[in-house]
Amino acid sequence: MNLKKESLVFMLLVFGSVLCCIGQEQAKPLANHVILIGSDGFGAYAFKKAKVPNLRKMMKNGSYTLEARSVLPSSSAVNWASMIMGSGPELHGYTEWGSKTPELPSKVIGDGNIYPTIFSLVHQQLPETKKGVSYSWGGIGYLFEKNMVDIDFNGKTDEETMQKAIEFILKEKPSLTFIHFDQPDGAGHNIGHDTPEYYKEVEKIDALIGKILSTLEENNLMENTVILFSSDHGGVGKGHGGKTLLEVEIPWIIYGKNISSKGKLESSVVTYDTAATIAYILGLKTPEFWRGKPILEAIKNAEH
Template sequence: MDFRIKWLVSVLLIFGGILFCTAQERSKPLVKHVVLIGSDGFGAYAFKKAKAPNLRKMMENGAYTLEARSVLPSSSAVNWASMIMGSGPELHGYTEWGSKTPELPSKVIGDGNIYPTIFSLIHQQLPNTKKGASYSWGGIGYLFEKNMVDIDFNGKTDEETMQKAIEFILTEKPSLTFIHFDQPDGAGHNIGHDTPEYYKEVEKIDALVGKILSALEENNLMENTVILFSSDHGGVGKGHGGKTLLEVEIPWIIYGKNINSKGKLESSVVTYDTAVTIAHLLGLKIPDFWRGKPILEAIKYEEK
């Protein structure tokens, strides 16, 4: 009897290992283009008061949660790193608001001499495609492999950042474009979160998202594109980095090709799930040292 049990356990372990390895292999891509839009300091609570017709269009015709969570501390560099590195600070090592290099030694160092981001996966597995970042906060420039992107643009304003990103998308048809907007974080720090000025900046971000959507629709790119909108943190008063839900809960909205039009998601989402979901959509092999998971509830699969 003991022998049979040991044999059965061995078979199950081997079978489970095969399934795990298979899950890590490259799969069929579900989309050709992904646009990741990040808005700094955009707390999920903002939807209670701000007018955001373009983001709400994505929510209604795609999938979303307003209960996604940042990693701790709920501040900028640590969370932008987590968003594109598929792991939290305990592995990538960026632990502070303005981290330029890891304060904690990264568990893995990739070809770009930092913890591997979604850009490095695309660089290795989709070498013939374009990818890049257009960002308003200069701190983003320390968080990805500059030698692996086709655009590395630090705009002076969110409008300039958006325009450069649209030019890149329309000209190069990239597999991934990361667009970072600096607002409403500036208003949150200088004037305060949950103020009229803060919500005015939220509405400006929504308008920029609308321009991106229009550009893609007018050029027939939405037929094979997914847009994912999220943030690094929310805020209370004029600060961030705390452990309240107002600071930690962020929006996570996904819309486009092969995305379920189901509205609110039941899945628990952490910001490092973003990179893994993008990798899954692009059919990339996901490294076993990443800690995120693809949000499969949001994805629509073709029936065989």
């Protein structure tokens, strides 16, 4: 090959690399706002007995599975971490129900000095937008980058947590809000799962979700919003953390702009797919080290 041909090949390679990078540019978001609602200890089995009209409205008009799975162990911190970190405990390192720091060294440490969450992606790729966390269980506060959010609120009750989140959403129109409710986990531990008291708390959570939905609709925000509801685990007796389906199976319900109204999903969903799905909706590029994947079956006109 002579020098002229070598130069031409080099130019073609460079041009191809540029095209490749252009093809990897941030995608157009499918919605401007995503609200992730998590309810602690809300097992998928609760739908058999509890009256949850607001969640069923989301299921009817959106997409869902009641067979999504937690990671193991089926307990709190490990699963909340997985939900927003896009990976399981093997990579993020949080392995116990009350983990405040990784028991296993995180495979990757981001700018927030922890394994990168969905909030770090928003912070880096949508720097002009707002994002925040309103939570009832203090353990959530160890699992996201506090230096990258615009609200970090630990409510004393689920009602207070909801109200603070609504105020934030109405004022700031954030791209991402994570709302964590502590019930019905408390009832499950103190009285027992699959008890009248447990279902009473489940129904209270549904009422709070109804308040969020009505507020969004009244303020014309639902037109450009996606709501994703899930949980960290279920339970048996007064505990959880084991390997039964009652502990491992969790609800996964998604509803809103550009979300398919097909109802029940056939896809296998693991809790770390939640972060990847949120990233897809917001048009964010996900890091190679995440293991979650977007649930495209739930997205209108998505290529599977």
